[in-house]
Amino acid sequence: MKSIRMSIVIALLSGWAFAAMAAEPGHIKLQTLGFQEKVTAQKDGSNKTEIVPVGRVLPGTEVIWNVNYEIIGKQPVTDAVITDPVPAHMVYVPGSASGENAEITFSVDGGKSFDLPEKLQVQGADGKLRDALPKDYTTVRWVIKGTLKPGAKGTVTFHATLQ
């Protein structure tokens, strides 16, 4: 009984730690940042596009989600897999996922299974399977190839539009 209770406490603590102090205990420093394109009209009539951090977002905005990672431990890391669920009320922008040295797959079932876009299918309103649309994507996954040495860092990214 005591051990069960202890486990729960540990689970709660670790959950809290992941959320609030994500970088501290592990070997990888992980950071999620949102950006958006800002187009500003110049005096000469041209438009200047820059990438700015998002905070407050209007429906219709395409948000660029970056996940930065850095190996901060002293040991090499292997089999690193980054997963990022497409946030609520957001729709994945087709073709927007990228990441160096990463094999990118998607899930349409909440992260239970992943596959390449052309192989994903979902059950349509008529009960029959149909090819998945970007709006069906629930999760993006990057499988980082090879070994990440201490100090290695990288960024994976995808875009999603706020509905």
Add this chain to the structure above:
Amino acid sequence: MRRLVSVLLTALVAYAQGAGAATDAPAGSVITNTASVQYLVATTAQTQSTFANITVQQLVNVTVTWQNSADVSVTPGASNQALLFKVTNTGNGQDSFKLTDVVVTPSGSSFNPASCLIYFDTAGTGAYAAGDVLYTAGSNDPRLPQNGSVNMLIVCNIPSGAADASLGEMQLTATSKTASGTFGTVNAGGGVGGVDAVVGQTGGTANATGIYQVHQIALAYTKSATVSAPGGGSQPISGATITYTLTVTPSGSATANSLVVTDPVPTHTTFVPNSLTLNGSAVAPATGDYNVTTPGAVTVKLGNLAGTASAQVIKFQVQIN
């Protein structure tokens, strides 16, 4: 300021091409992106996660639609005639709307609806009914949640001089009290929960026009008699037969419902059995009779007679006693 508007417009244009309103992110809500990484250090599996938040701003939009399926049929001098409208908050956050009504003059034969007021369709009849609450601007402006709608009535009197088939039009306008004006205009902090409210592609205002049409019917009624005396004369003597011809001529764009013609048979005469005809044909008992529906009189039920129908000709004969 100009730069900000450009950014917003980019977002707004994208929004206009986006999915349906039903799943729009509610204004003021916080959307969290939680990424995680699983990995091995030597053979030990580890997991970490991190998150970032965005707060959804309020996009202000509204639609107004006229709900009557066809022009609302009215008669001259009628009071409290209603046009039904639906006001829908198509923005992504709760909003209140100011309503105004104005007469629109259509081309062609028209009239101006008079003494118009805006009511909530509280009773839910789609027409003016007891229990409908009067709208007063600034006092009970409808407050609608995201995707919420309310049915409103414009209730007018129809001038007594309105001509048959003429049109009267009223426009209902709903304007957001949160933000309205040029597409992209920002009301900083004015949205739900203190987020910015931004005018959407509707400009935060919308209107729709409802139409009344006067439908009247006039019935011209004539009666003539021809006498046929025994031996060929036309003197109204005892034994002579009088053939009465009653003509009902409708005109106008309305329909007279349940029209019944009744004509008493004159004293000192006797109805000639089976002499009653309508438009040249014998009349079935359900349509017309003598002395059954109305004692001592001929009765013909013309039913629903459209103003565009041809003249109805009723004939019957009596014999002078």
